[in-house]
Amino acid sequence: MSIAVSAVVKPSRLLRAALAIHAALNLGAALYLLGPGAGAFAAPHAIAACCLVVAAAAAHACACPGNKRLIDISGLGEMRVTVQQDTGGTARHNTLSRLLPGSTIWPGSMLLLVRSEGGKTAPVAVLPDCVGAQQFRALAVAVRAIGGHAAQDQDFFDPHKIL
Template sequence: MSIAVSAVVKPSRLLRGTLAVAAAIHLAMACVPLAAPGAFRAPWLIAACCLAAAAGAAGALVSAGNKRRIDISGLGEMRVTVQHKLAQEVAQAAPCRLLPGSTLWAGLLMLLTRGDDGKTVVVAVFADSVSAEEFRALAVAIRAIGGQEAQDQVFFRLHKIL
């Protein structure tokens, strides 16, 4: 049985919605200490922290729009390509290795990868980012790659489900 799979991972609507709600809640919470300054010791500091958290969530919301393509060959070689925003040109896919610490759950794949350039990248694949068939095929292929790596080294940690 071949583990070859190719999947286009779109930005997750669930993640984008959660980030938007978090940004809105932090923005609203920044107003609370300013509305009742006597109830708090340092209302401006609390408001500034809430605004910083809202800005962080909004920044993550903006950067969460990259489309990725994951290609896994029948021999277990993995390539990840990133398409930034709506750019027509896609970066060349370089081979990468799946690292220990990657985690597979029922609705989320957190893949820790390292390319030939030594750069470590976390690729999050949510269940709503791909079709159900692609998600299952990716999970099976990633488990197979992890099984190949486990023969050479301690790949799995006790708390990981890969």
């Protein structure tokens, strides 16, 4: 059985919604702390300022468009990660990558740590709404197989308890 798979990983709408909710809750907390009911707190203005900073950071992260990624895994276990940085498709970075220890696969999500040929390490989050159900299963099987091949060469599983 071949482990060859190709999957387009789109930015997650669930993660964007969670960031929006996080920003709204922090903004609500800041408004509450600036109101008359915040007398029970020691430094309500400092706490409100921290909540506003976090709300602004979460809103900025929510507003930024994410990058599409194309993960190609060959039948031999070579992984290529292509990052599409704009929607026009002109700016692409296609690099041969290596799966690192610390990658995690759960039944509903994956967090892959990959290192490119240039030495740059990047996390790739694959959530349920990023790919189709069949692609997710095929990608999970292929990543587990790559982790198994890497385990023969090094201590891949023992110190990190991954995959």
